[in-house]
Amino acid sequence: MSEPRELPFYLTNTLTRRKEEFVPAEPPHVGLYVCGPTVYSDVHLGNVRTFTTFDLLYRWLTHIGYKVRYVRNITDVGHLVDDVDEGEDKIAKRARLEKLEPMEVVQKYTNGFHDVMRLFNILPPNIEPTATGHLIEQMAMVQRIIDSGFGYVVNGSVYFDVPGFAKDHAYGELSGRRIDELLANTRDTEGMEEKRSPLDFALWKRAEPIHLMKWPSPWGEGFPGWHLECSVMSTKYLGRTFDIHGGGMDLKFPHHECEIAQSIAADGHAPVRYWMHGNMLTVNGRKMAKSEGNGFTPEELITGNHKLLDTGYGPMTVRFFMLQCHYASTLDFSNEALQASERGLERLMAAMDKLEDLKAGARDDVDIAALEQRCYDAMNDDLNSPVMIAEVFEGVRIINSVNDGKLVLSTAGIDQLRRLMRAMVHDVLGLKAERDTSDSDKVMDGLVQEFIRMRAEAKARRDFAVGDAIRDRLAGLGILLKDTKEGTTWERA
């Protein structure tokens, strides 16, 4: 059998809507850019899903041997509070409400975002650029677009000429939109009088005196347009044509469509080779979104302190829950599903523990290489984590059976299973035990082991009353004892 990492990796390119073999422009290097959060409020669980999806991609690419440069931005300026171009900057508005400096708001929610990423075991990117840190580059790109004839200046603002661009270039290719249909469905928004066409979008916006975040530019005081930062920062760090650009489905239009247009206008060619979009997390069938008011923060999730939550859920339970669904499908949140994932994860983690001290036999009853191959096949098929997890549970069954003496694996077989399970569960899925093994846990384990010995002695003299009393009282403290052939183990309730 060939080495798994030499097998082709197929990815659905949302630009072509087809599964394509992924081949980086300059192997073994891969450039990956993902649209990060806007740091003016807490991230909610839907955001976490997207970042988990791309964490899985990053982990998989790394696992199969690619050297990935992963760039994920922080949007700390530029998005408006509503669909009115004259509206306040979201961050500026939030700052006034909270009487904070804009950059203080940015820092607060950036810190919070990082805490959440750590909580869900989402690996940090290699570069995490901020929009405010790349104003010079953004102005330079605006100028290149003006020079190319697709940007025009009105009253200190610069707009992108979409109909002009669309005459000779594909606009709407990514999102499957046609320019005439877009024009027919345009909403009548304010601030339109400056634009030549309602489809045009801002590259640079003039700042009103009320604005707190603004910078001098060749066109006057202002701030960069909504879509510019990603174009600038992705190409700055990954090159003017890079491998993978990811983000949530809801960014496809107009955000990513505009990015494509900007890059073509400024640099003469499309910026991205493979586009990848993660689907939405829904609640009762509806997209979780700030505007829907159906979102909850990771903190509410863990404490269970929210009307939609029956109880609190651990971050690893949630991560596992998300990975049991393919990234391109919508995933509906429900308490029932979360509880099912919680139980499943417990069983998986219990098996991972047992795996550490399986006893080897003289033969191999199971073909671990075949299991491994199925895991790699699943992941190489458009990151099919649900199928890979199904195979991992086949591994769980094998572990338990070997542990029960119902199946036999050789030393080599056990080693192979160990490597496979650790790679899939820890490295690729990024799952770990909900509770860390800390020093205090070691003390706890020592104490419980003492009680287990006392109970074993009681049982040896068939004093089941004392034995059961020990077990029941420990159970009352949340310590569950389990008798096995090899002896008694314990876990927390």
Add this chain to the structure above:
RNA sequence: GGUCACGUGGCCGAGUGGCUAGGCAGAGGUCUGCAAAACCUCGUACAGCGGUUCGACUCCGCUCGUGACCUCCA
């Protein structure tokens, strides 16, 4: 209104033109002093109506239902 998805057993969710997804829950069994865990077995699902086909849950059409995007949104 336009565009695009989706509708799978009690729940969540894969997948496929003919052959077991998997998890959780449920039933029976093995093991056990009891319990828990573990293991084995089980339900014979694919919105509805037509069509293509030797054969469709899987392909095509229509109907119904749900959702996403079209505006900031992961």
